[in-house]
Amino acid sequence: LLIVGLSNSGKSTVVARLTKEPVEEVVPTVGFAMESVKMEGLSVTIFDMSGNNRYHELWKLYYKDTTAVIFVLDAADPARFPEAETVLQELFKADLLKKVPILFFCNKMDLETAARPAEVAAALHLPSASSRGFQLQSCSALRGDGIKEGMQWLLDQV
Numbered sequence: 001l002l003i004v005g006l007s008n009s010g011k012s013t014v015v016a017r018l019t020k021e022p023v024e025e026v027v028p029t030v031g032f033a034m035e036s037v038k039m040e041g042l043s044v045t046i047f048d049m050s051g052n053n054r055y056h057e058l059w060k061l062y063y064k065d066t067t068a069v070i071f072v073l074d075a076a077d078p079a080r081f082p083e084a085e086t087v088l089q090e091l092f093k094a095d096l097l098k099k100v101p102i103l104f105f106c107n108k109m110d111l112e113t114a115a116r117p118a119e120v121a122a123a124l125h126l127p128s129a130s131s132r133g134f135q136l137q138s139c140s141a142l143r144g145d146g147i148k149e150g151m152q153w154l155l156d157q158v
C-alpha cells in the first residue's frame with residue numbers, strides 16, 4: 001500500500017489511524033516510513049511517503065511493488081489544488097499503476113474552510129468514481145472520520 005500526496009496533507013495521520021498510533025505525535029516525514037498492519041486478516045505493508053517535493057522521484061521506485069494507492073489531499077488548502085492535480089495526473093499516467101486502485105482521501109473535512117468533495121472533484125478534474133478503480137472519500141484523519149469507509153472500499157478492490 002503506497003500513500004502519497006503533497007506535504008502536510010495528512011498522510012502520516014491517516015497511517016497513524018490505520019496503525020492505531022496516537023495522531024498527536026505525527027511529524028513531517030523524511031524520505032518515507034514503513035509500517036505493517038493487519039487489516040481484515042490481510043498483512044498490509046504501508047509505505048508512507050514524504051510529500052516534500054524533493055522526494056517525489058522516490059515514489060516511483062515503489063510503484064512496481066504497489067497493490068493499492070492512497071492519495072491524500074488537504075481540502076482546506078485550495079492554493080495547492082493545482083499542484084495536487086499535477087501530482088495525481090502523474091499517478092494516473094504511470095504504466096506500473098494502470099491496474100492499481102486509487103483511493104482519494106479528501107482530508108481535513110473537520111475544518112470549516114475545507115472545500116466540499118464536489119468542489120474538489122471539479123477543481124482537480126477527478127475521474128468519476130466508477131472509472132479505473134478510483135474512489136473519492138471525504139475524511140478527517142485527525143478525528144478518524146471516513147477512514148474506515150475508504151479502507152473498506154480499497155480492501156474490496158484488491
Ligand SMILES: Nc1nc2c(ncn2[C@@H]2O[C@H](COP(=O)(O)OP(=O)(O)OP(=O)(O)O)[C@@H](O)[C@H]2O)c(=O)[nH]1
Nearest residue numbers: 007008009010011012013028029051108140141142
Ligand atoms: N484539522 C486537521 N488537521 C489534520 C488532519 N490530518 C492531518 N492534519 C494535520 O496536518 C499536519 C500534517 O499532517 P501529516 O500527517 O504529518 O501530513 P503528511 O502528509 O504526512 O506530511 P509530510 O510527511 O510532510 O508529507 C499535522 O499538523 C496534522 O495534525 C485533519 O483531518 N484535520
Ligand SMILES: [Mg+2]
Nearest residue numbers: 011012028029
Ligand atoms: Mg508524513
